[in-house]
Amino acid sequence: MVKRKTCLGVLITLFFIAGCAKEKQNPVTPVNKPTNLLELQNLLQITSLSLESNETKSATRQAIEKTQETFSLKTKTQKQTLTAYEGFALIQGTEDIIHENYDFDSDIFDPIHEKYTSYVGLYENQFYEIVDYMDGKENDTASKWTIGDGQNQINEEDVEFLTVMGASDFVNQYIETYFLPVLSETYTITPIDEKDGFSYYFEGDKEEQLDYGVSFHTYDITLHFTVDGFLSSYIFNYSLTAQDYDANNQLGEPYTAYSLQDTVQITRGKKATTPQTLEIIPTDYWMSDYEIQLQARYVNESFDCDANQLPMDYYIDAKVASTVPEKAIDTQLTIIDSSNQEVISVDEFHTAKTVGIGTTTLTISSESGIEKTIQATVVSQAAQEITLNIYSSTFYVGESYNIFLTVTPDNAVDEYEFEVSNHNAEILYDEDNDPVLHCLAAGEVTITVKSKANPNIKDTLTITITKILTIEEVQANIIGTWKDVDVEGQTITFNDDFSGSFYYWDASTKEFSTYTFTWSYQTLPEGNEDLVVSVSEMGSWNDNLCYFSMDGQSLRIYFTNIDIFYDAVSGDFIKES
Numbered sequence: 400m401v402k403r404k405t406c407l408g409v410l411i412t413l414f415f416i417a418g419c420a421k422e423k424q425n426p427v428t429p430v431n432k433p434t435n436l437l438e439l440q441n442l443l444q445i446t447s448l449s450l451e452s453n454e455t456k457s458a459t460r461q462a463i464e465k466t467q468e469t470f471s472l473k474t475k476t477q478k479q480t481l482t483a484y485e486g487f488a489l490i491q492g493t494e495d496i497i498h499e500n501y502d503f504d505s506d507i508f509d510p511i512h513e514k515y516t517s518y519v520g521l522y523e524n525q526f527y528e529i530v531d532y533m534d535g536k537e538n539d540t541a542s543k544w545t546i547g548d549g550q551n552q553i554n555e556e557d558v559e560f561l562t563v564m565g566a567s568d569f570v571n572q573y574i575e576t577y578f579l580p581v582l583s584e585t586y587t588i589t590p591i592d593e594k595d596g597f598s599y600y601f602e603g604d605k606e607e608q609l610d611y612g613v614s615f616h617t618y619d620i621t622l623h624f625t626v627d628g629f630l631s632s633y634i635f636n637y638s639l640t641a642q643d644y645d646a647n648n649q650l651g652e653p654y655t656a657y658s659l660q661d662t663v664q665i666t667r668g669k670k671a672t673t674p675q676t677l678e679i680i681p682t683d684y685w686m687s688d689y690e691i692q693l694q695a696r697y698v699n700e701s702f703d704c705d706a707n708q709l710p711m712d713y714y715i716d717a718k719v720a721s722t723v724p725e726k727a728i729d730t731q732l733t734i735i736d737s738s739n740q741e742v743i744s745v746d747e748f749h750t751a752k753t754v755g756i757g758t759t760t761l762t763i764s765s766e767s768g769i770e771k772t773i774q775a776t777v778v779s780q781a782a783q784e785i786t787l788n789i790y791s792s793t794f795y796v797g798e799s800y801n802i803f804l805t806v807t808p809d810n811a812v813d814e815y816e817f818e819v820s821n822h823n824a825e826i827l828y829d830e831d832n833d834p835v836l837h838c839l840a841a842g843e844v845t846i847t848v849k850s851k852a853n854p855n856i857k858d859t860l861t862i863t864i865t866k867i868l869t870i871e872e873v874q875a876n877i878i879g880t881w882k883d884v885d886v887e888g889q890t891i892t893f894n895d896d897f898s899g900s901f902y903y904w905d906a907s908t909k910e911f912s913t914y915t916f917t918w919s920y921q922t923l924p925e926g927n928e929d930l931v932v933s934v935s936e937m938g939s940w941n942d943n944l945c946y947f948s949m950d951g952q953s954l955r956i957y958f959t960n961i962d963i964f965y966d967a968v969s970g971d972f973i974k975e976s
Contacts, residue, residue: 430628432597437584439599440571446628448560448567454629455483456668458564465658471501471508481564483670487520487527488562489678513538518679520562521546526553527681531726539728541684566663567630570622577618577637578603596625612643613650625667635661686727686765691773692720695753697809706773710780712810715743715751717763717773729766736762742777753777756812779812782850787858789846793948794838795867799827802834804848813850820845823864838864865950870923873930876951881972891945891956891972893918893932901937903968914938924949934958940967 430446433439458481466473479492492515498508518529526544544553553561578586581603590597602619618637624630639657642650695704695713709715717732734751737743739759745751751761758776784807789800804815817826817834823844827835836846843863850856868876883889886904888911893899901914914937921933921944934943940958947954951974958968 427625427627429626430624432590433588433599434590435585435587436574436579436582439588440574440584442624442628443567443571443574443630447624447630450627450629450667451563451565451567451665452559454667455481455563456666456670457482458566458663458665460564460661460663462662463658463660465655467654467656468498470503471498473498479564483563484520484673485670486558486562487518487522490517490519491515492517516679518677518681521558522681525681526558526561529679529681529684531679531684536726536728539684539726541681541728543681543685564663564665566633566665569661569663570620570630570633570635573618573620573635577616578620581605593623596623596629596631598623612641614642614656615640615653629667630665631667632664633662635659683724683726685729685767686719686722686724686769688723689727689730689732689765689769689771690720690722691732691763691771692718693773693775694718707776707778709743709753709775709777710808710810711753711756711777711812713753715753715761715775717761731766733764734761735764735770738762743775753810780808780810781852782806782811782813782815782856783808785815785848785850785856785858787846787848787860789836789860789862793950793952794836794862794864795950796838796841796864797867799835799837801829802826802836802846802848804834813852815848816851818847818849820847840864841866865952867949868951870930873947873949873951874920876974877930877932877947880975881954882975884971884973886970889970890975899934914940916943918945929955 430442431438433442458479460477460479460481462477464473464475464477466475474497476495477492478494479490481488481490494511494513494515496511498510501508514533516531516533518527518531520527524546526546528540528542530540532538544551546553546555546558548554578601582601586601588599588601590599599622600619602617604618605616607614607616616637616639618635620636621634622630623632637657637659638655640653641656642653645651691706692703693706693709694701694716695710696716697713701716704710715734717734719730719732722730733749734745735749737745737751737759738761739757741755742753742757742759743751743761744754745761754777756777756779758774761773761775762770763773764770786805788803788805790803791800794800802817806813819825821842821844823838823840823842824846825837825839826846827837829835841864843861845859845861847857847859877893878895880890880892883891888902889904890902891899892902897917897919899916899918901916902911903914904910905912916937917935918932921931924930929946929948932945932947934945934956937943937958939960939962942959942961943956945954945956954972956968956970956972957966959965960967
């Protein structure tokens with residue numbers, strides 16, 4: 400067996416580079432023609448692979464895949480032309496994707512055409528795999544290995560196997576994957592004599608019973624060898640036909656779910672002379688130097704920012720602004736340290752965040768370990784918009800309410816001042832120095848908040864302060880009729896004999912109906928809590944509560960069917976005048 404390694408990631412689906420060329424002029428010695436699959440595998444693994452590695456001048460490959468997807472038939476065509484040089488190969492490739500048989504308009508079905516150039520092999524005593532796409536470097540890939548016998552190294556003896564098309568390996572993999580499971584190592588194959596060599600054709604098939612239906616696999620291959628066992632070409636065909644069960648567990652019409660045709664042609668001869676100017680210079684794909692651009696990130700927001708004007712309370716990332724060389728793709732940068740952790744903190748996971756006003760020096764490293772430093776300054780971020788909120792529906796004399804500010808941007812560092820329109824209220828500050836509205840007298844009052852840095856950035860809120868009634872006053876005010884503020888005509892009435900009636904809109908009959916009830920005090924309030932009244936069962940509404948505000952201005956009802964756990968009726972009511 401020939402010793403060789405597999406190098407991953409050279410090309411896209413199905414494309415694999417194997418083998419290197421070393422010019423040898425061996426006398427042509429006819430080989431024994433294999434008569435079974437085991438003998439064919441031995442020919443491919445030993446004789447054919449060795450000849451291909453040493454005597455490939457050029458090669459072409461075309462793979463056509465057809466896939467029946469949910470909404471379309473996708474055809475992907477990949478083409479490669481390989482030119483072999485001493486120690487390396489250059490590949491010109493294209494990939495085309497088209498969709499057919501779709502019935503709605505979407506850009507996901509737009510045709511795709513990509514063109515690339517690939518370098519595989521030695522350069523300055525390292526082994527490289529480069530794929531350079533013509534539409535920029537966004538999709539380019541680049542890998543490199545040192546030459547040696549250690550882990551993650553490329554053995555020098557294996558280079559010749561890694562820089563040709565690797566047709567012998569491809570065929571051997573097809574035999575191993577598709578033909579041996581349904582045929583056997585001893586399956587008889589018959590060579591067909593040709594002018595300059597011999598050829599084979601054989602096929603296989605397999606049927607599978609699956610939960611969702613039946614699948615039928617068919618495959619065939621045609622091989623052409625020279626007299627001495629050089630694989631000059633092959634064509635491999637694979638097809639998967641499926642039949643799916645319908646709702647009645649009957650098999651539907653057969654359809655081709657997937658197919659592949661893989662064709663390779665190899666030109667035998669002397670390897671090409673290395674050109675004075677290479678189309679691809681492998682070292683161009685790794686940075687030797689770079690410029691840094693800092694980015695601020697908060698939740699889903701991310702933007703480039705000046706290193707001398709970083710906003711507070713943002714995560715900071717580093718990216719390349721430019722590279723030397725321009726083709727370099729190892730552009731991932733990591734912030735590894737900050738000289739002042741109280742300005743920009745950097746944790747063990749290299750997450751950087753602005754935490755204080757000031758200046759620090761950031762140390763940044765590239766994927767390949769090139770470290771650079773940049774001075775960064777965190778500055779105060781002025782408010783651009785302020786929204787003032789006090790989350791309460793009622794405001795009572797003698798009570799205090801927390802004031803909440805929503806500031807844009809979230810990281811704004813600013814100071815704010817408050818104004819009240821009259822003496823009905825005042826602004827105080829709690830033990831955490833947060834603003835609190837303290838209500839002094841009944842009436843309307845307007846609260847204004849302004850940015851100290853820019854007084855034009857402000858917001859106002861107008862509220863009505865009411866006097867808290869005594870329990871006796873609220874109880875007396877309950878008696879009477881209350882009207883729904885949202886549903887016209889819907890009312891609830893409380894009588895002084897603890898009876899009452901609910902005149903409501905019945906959605907099922909599309910007319911008003913009346914329920915009668917009895918009521919009682921459930922709890923008495925402390926402070927500014929509502930006075931709660933319990934109402935007797937009304938039909939399916941069997942957990943009925945009314946909350947009367949302590950200013951006597953409003954009530955809210957919650958009538959609930961507790962047997963099936965849902966709110967049947969709820970609403971806000973005010974006293975009829």
